[in-house]
Amino acid sequence: MSDQAIFTEDFKTTPYWWEAAPPETCRDPLPAETEIAIVGSGFAGLNAAIELARHGKKVVVLEANELGSGGSTRTGGMISSGQKLVVGGAIKGIPPELFQRMIADSIASFAFIQDLVREEQLDADLFIGGRYFGAHTQKQLAGLYQMGDILHRVTGVTVHKIDRATQAPIIGSDFYHGGILVDEYGGVHPGKYNRALRDLARKLGAQLFSHARVTGVETEGGSKVIYTERGTLRARQVIFLTNGYTDAQASPNLAKRIVPVKSYQIATEPLPPELMAKLIPGGRMITDSRRDLIYTRPSPDGTRLLFGSRPGIMDCDDKTAAIRIRQRMLAIWPELAPYRISHAWSGYVGMTWDKTAYAGEMDNARFAVGCNGNGVALMSWLGYRAAQKLLGTEPRPLSFERNTFKPIPLYAGKPWFLPLVTGWYRFRDAVDKARD
Template identity: 55%
Template sequence: MNPFHPDFRADPYWWDAAPPETTEAEPLPAEVEFLIVGSGFAGLSAALEAARAGVAVAVLDGGPLGGGASSRSGGMVSSGQKLVLTEALRGLPAEKTQAALEDSKATFEFLKDLVRREGLDADLQLTGRFFGAFTPAHLATLHRNAETLRAKTGVTIRILSRAEQRAEVGSDYFHGGFVVEDYGGVHPAKLNQALRGAARAAGAALHSHARVLGTTRRGDGRHEVRTSRGTVLAGHVLFATNGYTDAASPWLHRRIIPVMSYQIATEPLPRALMDQLIPHRRMVTDSRKELTYTRPSPDGTRILFGCRPRALQAEPETLALRLRDRMLRIWPELADYRITHAWGGFVGMTADRLPHIAEHEGVMHAVGCNGNGVALMTFLGWHATQLVLGRTNRRAFFADIPFPALPLPPAANPVIVPVMSAAYHLRDFAANPAEVAAERLGRPRPRS
């Protein structure tokens, strides 16, 4: 069977309901009080907050509005789990660790409140998330992490044995794990589209295909922002470019490394099969270094499956088969169903694996989702704007820590990223060589 559907597209599944937007016919302003670079969750949340405060604000994007990773992500939402599971907080003083977890939890609460307050059509569904152990040895670590999450963030957790996990994922692929009942997901492109609408309704101007080329701070404190469509004079500037950061901000470029992650979507599945594979429509992730993340579509009809399946970047169509092989290792029942979409998006990684709000030479930056961006980036954009406009005296943890540069310049990224990814793949192979080898050979597990 051809694994690709006749209507296969190398575009995000999410764009079927909420495509990116082009506004390049609208001229850029000559001058604006607050200029935001990037039309993802952070940039649009910032624009909404500034416009609500009565500030003249414009958002510029080098491509279509909502065309970056915000509308390409897995759309999963959570609180402090990423900081705990990646051990990004290791070595911090206890008070800093507690502040990080509290503020991470606050990002989740902020997103839920924003969706409710603004009436955003984003398919926010708090159906929970299952975290699966890739190896038996990983299970003990997951249990410790679960207890830390429970103690530090107050989420509701259930520990599951390998036998019990079948009620969550309809598979014995994992070696047990835990469920966080509080977590869930959104339709990321619909959230981006809804934020665009809310920001516009509040008075923000949104401009596509206006690539920022650089900024210069003038003697009066204002900034000349050079773009592919002319120069804009701005009182304040915020870069919210995350994994799409480039040389327009050399300082930020030294602190963000873009890593591509890929996803596929199946064609619509029978309801009985969805009830078997993900009966409670949970989000699902695992404990690999090269993380697997999968979920049902918001309408409950498809499986969306993501990971970074190889060290070297390639076209989505090529990597779709690798993703499908891994998916079939978990759910061999999907062998008879075709792929309708395959796509990728750049994740913004930092040297310390922490998100950051940071000012340099009068320019503010809100970046560094490290693969956990929906709630986090929405919060960072809002909080960065509060700081810029002096609307708060409190600095969140993410705005109160040093933002280290990467050890090598951006020109080394084409080498660094594959080497890092290969190292992660090797660690996954060392942890479970039989499974990784079988996956590489494209061998589905026997159907149960």
């Protein structure tokens, strides 16, 4: 099949998630003032707005583009309870007592999103069915088993050690040498979840505005002056919850500490039910042990496969990326070769120097950023906790609020070093595979 033939006739370079829940435009005039202004309409910003509005605060949410068009609706929609802190290597550089508090907050974020969806009856396609970490090499299988032991000990999750001969009920492929299955993992439909949060925030009285890019915040007297591309407003407090979309003009110091890393995904056209049942029999989330890893899952309705990865060392347009990512998908499931790609899209993940989230005050505002590829539950929780901080209702100090958030050396908002990092990751993955 030629490169152009792999795409459906109605192929789109927009997220598959937007088919069911597209972003919104709201160009109503901005108010002259409000109590609290939130920058960003992602999971963090909307959860902060919901908590503040629930307590009677006048809240305005300002979004640079369409409401719900940023990273939150471009994600894979996977949720977990602290595994990323262990898997990502953060455990190596954090004092044990602080790490335990971070794990507690991460576990709380997993419970928070489930409770929120169920109690508010949000239309979000919540699914808790587990996630499989596949071993790319035989040596990495032993490492995954060790990581599973740490995950169980540190976070309390249920971990199953799987070998290659017994992984067929989890993944219909011999690509992996086995792996670990973590039960306390799941997913949501990120488009629907964001839309449900927007609806709830409005129901509680929050005002949401699109196409109102913030260009700066100044403190004047006892209030904040917020400059946007649609005018100026005043607020008592401002919260930046922009993560991988942090603007250097609006928040220059914060932008020096958060790196936007582009993540790409594709969606297949609808697949035969019997094929879907073979690819991922339990409908679980799937990832692997590579440094330059992949992540994949069925669509919530079980009709398509969604597959995410970096396309190579350099960033590229979404259609070009789809051609390359499809090859990584076919390496795992060659039987997908006859099927076409209906959607290809990308979004920015907010990465920090030590792979952990941060919260605090900077650039005349509060902030919470740093999902590090694990933002659906965590950023929802951080938005909620940022609101509690302003309300004075937080039950205990947030572990991610630390004074160690360092600017990244030689970095001013343009991640020039990403091709070097990606190239190094791919080189080491290739060496590991050659030695297998």
